[in-house]
Amino acid sequence: MRIIGLMSGTSHDAVDAAAADITLRGDSLLLTPLGMVSAPYPTELRTALKAALPPAPTTMREVCRLDTRIGQAFAALAGRADRELCDGRADLVVSHGQTVYHWVEEGRVHGTLQIGSPAWIAEATGRPVVSDLRSRDVAAGGQGAPLVSLFDVMWLRGRPGTPAALNLGGIANLTVAAPTGDPVAFDTGPACALVDAAVHALTDGRLDYDRDGALAARGSVDAALLHRLLDEPYYAKPPPKTTGKELFHWPYLRAALDAGDPLPPEDVVATVTRLTARTVADAVRATGASEVVASGGGIRNPTLMDMLRTELRGTALRTSDDLGLPSAAKEAHAFAVLGYLTVQGLAGTVPSCTGARHPRVLGSITPGARALRLPEPAARPPVRLRVMPA
Structure with missing residues (x-):
């Protein structure tokens, strides 16, 4: 599968898109990097995002506006990545979104919020989108991080x-x-x-x-x-x-x-x-x-x-x-892999790493322009990942 992973980190300065060809062969995932593109957030959007982040107060109106505008920024870059890195033949987009709050009290994570509505990405690209990858691990008692473990x-x-x-x-x-x-x-x-x-x-x-x-x-x-x-x-x-x-x-x-x-x-x-x-x-x-x-x-x-x-x-x-794995694209590639596991019906977490009670299939899937057809679940999960020459 040709998969685009989208990521914006806690520096919230830009969106990165890394594309990869991912194949399951025996007990190994083979990941062939196809390249990376990046785009800074528009200055006005970054200023608004920084102004809404803790410890600053915000409003539901502003959260809604940011959810939409960040989703549109992710959508624009996903479309560009599909055209420039996948020849317009991407099978899936995986969006981490923008983390705006991680609810931690007394050492326990009670919730996590990543915004950037996936509907904008699906609408702009026509591709199915896997998003909201952290919440299921939190619901299973995990920290929701580090999710790329x-x-x-x-x-x-x-x-x-x-x-x-x-x-x-x-x-x-x-x-x-x-x-x-x-x-x-x-x-x-x-x-x-x-x-x-x-x-x-x-x-x-x-x-x-x-x-x-x-x-x-x-x-x-x-x-x-x-x-x-x-x-x-x-x-x-x-x-x-x-x-x-x-x-x-x-x-x-x-x-x-x-x-x-x-x-x-x-x-x-x-x-x-x-x-x-x-x-x-x-x-x-x-x-x-x-x-x-x-x-x-x-x-x-x-x-x-x-x-x-x-x-x-x-x-x-x-x-x-x-x-062999470009450091600037590593996290975006990691989320592409997590999305691949999701559509294959495979768990994307390690309980000893996040503290969850059990491994869980992660994320929510937003259909693209065509009927959503998921592959048959893989017979067994991979145990190793090999980065192949581009």
Whole structure:
């Protein structure tokens, strides 16, 4: 099947579309990347989205408007991906949507909300759409995240030692595929969330992120601020666990800054960058991982990656590109795989990773222009994923 995976992460700056040809052969999924296209959110839409996110208040009117406009943005990019990457022959679109709220209380996830109505995608492309992938895992008692853990486990299976997949988006998440025992996955804490928040606030909105890690490279880590931030109780909680920008946002960082002496902006950015590297490395050591394969926007920050190498103290660090999977498209490809499993009637979760009671088939399906015909359910689920040459 030719499948388009659509993704916009917690940086909520753009929509990515990755296309792949996915085939089930024996106990393996064969994924052949067909390319990726990306488009930034229109400035007005991104501004409205940021203004509605926690801890800011919003209205149902604004949620409805954002659901429609984000759905239209996803639809436009899906149509482009079909034309440019699939020669107009895509079989399925899988949309993660835009996460706007993850309802976590006392360590339990009670609900999750990803907006971007799939009806707009189905109407614009004529293709069936799998969406709302996280809710079923939450309903089954899971955290709803990290949802790509099954992809990571199948992809890393057979590598030597104890490999781990690390995604550095707004939030950092880790999947560890031990050679024996159940795999484990969890959000380690912020990746770029606090870095982006600090840069935006301390430059009065002139910059949205630390391009090439330049600000952090010019600054010095403030030990007192780092210590206050490391006191966050989330880091000590056992997995499975999940977090988001509901916790790690500018007012959260502002409170930590107000408790100490004033700092230059560069030192603040350097310190929160070190916080990401330290908390990720602490999580890696706690799991016994021997190799880290990183992806996500954070790998384009050389200062963060240098700090992470230092904090990992010799644990091998490479990117998914080194294993043949384009790092910028990795999450979109992962959601394409989850959608493939859905239409095959196969579970898309690993209970030991999300905390769900049982594996569950994920998502809801919106029909395309033609009658919806699902394939016969696969006889058995795949256990490994191979990335094939494009």
